[in-house]
Amino acid sequence: MYDFTYHRPDTLDEAVKIFSDADDPQFMAGGQTIIPVMKQRLAMPSDVIDLGKIGELQGISIVGDTLTIGAMTSHAEVASSADVKKAVPALAQLANDIGDPAVRNRGSIGGSIANNDPAADYPAALVALGATIHTTSREIAAEDFFTGLFETALDEGEIIAKIAIPVPDKAAYMKFPQPASRFALVGVFVAKSGDQVCVAVTGAGPCVFRATDFEKALEKNFSADALDGISISSEELSTDIHASAQYRASLVTTLARRAVENAA
Amino acid sequence: MPVISLTVNGNPVTVEVEARSLLSGVLRSNLALTGTHVGCDTSQCGACVVHVDGKPVKSCAMLAVQADGASVTTIEGLAKNGKLHPMQEAFREHHGLQCGFCTPGMLMSAVALAEQNPDLDDAAVRKGLEGNLCRCTGYQNIVHAVLDGAKAMRG
Ligand SMILES: Cc1cc2nc3c(=O)[nH]c(=O)nc-3n(C[C@H](O)[C@H](O)[C@H](O)COP(=O)(O)OP(=O)(O)OC[C@H]3O[C@@H](n4cnc5c(N)ncnc54)[C@H](O)[C@@H]3O)c2cc1C
Ligand code: FES
Ligand code: FES
Numbered sequence: 135m136y137d138f139t140y141h142r143p144d145t146l147d148e149a150v151k152i153f154s155d156a157d158d159p160q161f162m163a164g165g166q167t168i169i170p171v172m173k174q175r176l177a178m179p180s181d182v183i184d185l186g187k188i189g190e191l192q193g194i195s196i197v198g199d200t201l202t203i204g205a206m207t208s209h210a211e212v213a214s215s216a217d218v219k220k221a222v223p224a225l226a227q228l229a230n231d232i233g234d235p236a237v238r239n240r241g242s243i244g245g246s247i248a249n250n251d252p253a254a255d256y257p258a259a260l261v262a263l264g265a266t267i268h269t270t271s272r273e274i275a276a277e278d279f280f281t282g283l284f285e286t287a288l289d290e291g292e293i294i295a296k297i298a299i300p301v302p303d304k305a306a307y308m309k310f311p312q313p314a315s316r317f318a319l320v321g322v323f324v325a326k327s328g329d330q331v332c333v334a335v336t337g338a339g340p341c342v343f344r345a346t347d348f349e350k351a352l353e354k355n356f357s358a359d360a361l362d363g364i365s366i367s368s369e370e371l372s373t374d375i376h377a378s379a380q381y382r383a384s385l386v387t388t389l390a391r392r393a394v395e396n397a398a
Numbered sequence: 399m400p401v402i403s404l405t406v407n408g409n410p411v412t413v414e415v416e417a418r419s420l421l422s423g424v425l426r427s428n429l430a431l432t433g434t435h436v437g438c439d440t441s442q443c444g445a446c447v448v449h450v451d452g453k454p455v456k457s458c459a460m461l462a463v464q465a466d467g468a469s470v471t472t473i474e475g476l477a478k479n480g481k482l483h484p485m486q487e488a489f490r491e492h493h494g495l496q497c498g499f500c501t502p503g504m505l506m507s508a509v510a511l512a513e514q515n516p517d518l519d520d521a522a523v524r525k526g527l528e529g530n531l532c533r534c535t536g537y538q539n540i541v542h543a544v545l546d547g548a549k550a551m552r553g
Contacts (some may be wrong), residue, residue: 140400140417140463169459170441174419182417184464210453234529235507236444239453240460314442316528 135169136178146190146270146293150181153291156181161293163206163245166237191244193293196221199301205244205294210235210242223398224265224305224323228255231309233316237372244294247279249342250286252372253317257342259307262323265299283340302327304397308389309337312376319377320385324393326356333390338371338382348390358391402466406431415462422446422457425472433473435458435503437531440491444530448472453509454530473502476509485505488547489540496534499522504530504540512548 139156143149154161160179162168163186164268171177184189191206194215201221212218213230232238232246232255246256247267258277260267267274270293279287288294302325309321318337322345325332331352333345351360365387369381403412406429412426422439425431425448437445439458446458449471451510476483485508495501503528511526512518518526524537527542532540 135418136511137416137418140461142463142466147446165458165461165464166441169461173439182461185463234444235511235526236447236454236529239455302412 135172138179139181140184141181142184144187144189145154146188146295149185149188149254149293150270152181152183152293156183159183159291161185161248163242163248164208164240165245166241167245167249167251168235172346173180185244185293190191191293194218196301196320201225201299203243203297203299205296206242207244208277209233209238209241209243209246212267213238221301222299222305224307224325225259225263225299226308228309228323230260231282231316240244243254243297244391245299246300247287248288248294249301250284251317251318252283252340252342253312253321255307255321255336258318258321258323258334258336260297260299261331261342261344262325263299263305264327264332265297266343268296268298271292277344280342285341300327301391306393306396306398308393308396310385310389320382320388322389322393324352324390324397326352326397329353331356335386336365338366338386340370340372345386352394356394356397358394361387361391361394400463400466402463405469406468407471412440413462417461417463420458421448421450421460421462421465421470424462425457431472431474435499435502437499437503442531443500443503444507444527445500445503447530449506449510450546452510452513454507471506473505476505483509484550485512485544485547488550491545492539492542492543492546493511494535494540500530500532502533504532508540508544508547509551512544512551515548516549516552518545531552 157180159181192204209229209232218226265276305325307323309318312319320337323334334347336342368379368383369384373379435445437443441459448457
């Protein structure tokens with residue numbers, strides 16, 4: 135790893151200021167992605183701005199029908215939060231199945247979505263739940279936030295502050311983990327709110343996407359059988375050493391069915 | 399160079415580090431606590447797990463400067479007054495190791511797992527140790543050891 139200047143600001147304003155004054159700065163949350171990337175010298179920032187001590191990025195709360203999670207909240211905190219377990223149990227379960235305990239103690243929801251790994255779990259949840267991402271300069275709907283392979287709508291120096299999630303009637307997340315990394319080979323998050331059903335898929339392609347045919351069928355009849363005979367095209371899906379695009383397409387249907395059966 | 403102050407195994411230490419120094423490296427090189435092993439250096443194996451403010455983390459994926467002000471426990475901090483920690487005793491009793499390379503990380507993960515979960519079963523131990531790889535044992539005896547060690551920790 136190349137050396138850099140380390141900063142640990144206490145406030146968001148300070149973090150934004152340090153970013154704008156530095157040559158080639160990089161934010162760091164839990165470091166579970168950025169530290170390995172820096173070790174490989176794939177990133178060589180002049181300045182690392184640690185977001186870990188910024189109080190404004192911490193905490194989980196529920197007000198009315200909205201669950202709000204601070205960007206620096208660790209996967210372990212989301213997994214064990216009584217508020218999350220009560221409001222969106224599927225989200226607590228998703229967080230509890232990210233990586234391993236040590237990764238969950240450091241990795242954060244903000245870092246995960248800023249990184250937008252094609253096999254990350256949170257993007258599926260936030261898209262399916264219709265979450266809103268609050269940054270230092272604006273609010274972005276989750277669907278508009280994840281724009282492509284490791285790409286998001288974030289501008290230079292923009293920091294994710296918190297994520298606001300409308301509490302659904304029921305939801306479930308089913309993931310087929312890649313057994314070595316436990317990232318999603320495919321993961322499907324299904325959320326139902328009133329008449330509206332949202333199905334978001336991660337791991338299958340270069341970026342999270344919605345399975346709109348599934349949604350239409352489930353809006354008419356919220357049962358696994360409603361998905362009989364419906365599948366997604368494998369054309370735009372990923373093929374790698376772990377699975378072919380066809381296998382991933384087949385997993386999407388299977389996991390969507392299981393998610394519907396387990397929605398709570 | 400940054401100067402950090404932290405507590406390691408109950409002892410206050412102040413040490414000068416590079417910003418890029420990993421916690422694993424500072425523990426091993428600057429503080430001569432070589433019980434923390436670096437197996438992969440790529441976040442995969444868990445041999446480097448230590449507790450930071452009571453929580454298990456991979457010390458090869460944390461900067462030493464991030465531990466400024468924290469309390470760190472390494473494998474050297476488990477035994478008290480020459481007496482093995484109950485989890486260490488259980489690993490010995492159940493032959494939960496062969497070469498021993500993974501053992502420091504296994505123990506640190508196992509102790510935290512037992513502290514956080516009053517009733518562990520086989521499946522919970524296996525899930526709790528997902529981030530710790532062992533190339534020797536096949537895990538069976540490690541799982542037996544953790545179940546027994548957890549029982550002993552409850553007293
Ligand atoms: C062994 C292992 C297994 C894993 N398994 C899984 C898994 O099963 N599922 C899964 O989804 N993930 C998995 N991960 C990834 C893990 O969830 C990471 O924690 C996550 O991808 C990055 O979060 P972080 O807080 O560590 O971010 P960092 O590594 O600190 O940052 C990542 C990127 O996001 C930027 N960033 C961070 N916070 C903000 C913010 N608030 N605003 C703007 N930009 C920000 C940083 O600048 C950096 O570019 C795994 C990681 C490891 C090492
Ligand atoms: S050395 Fe840290 S996880 Fe392998
Ligand atoms: S005992 Fe040899 S790696 Fe586990």
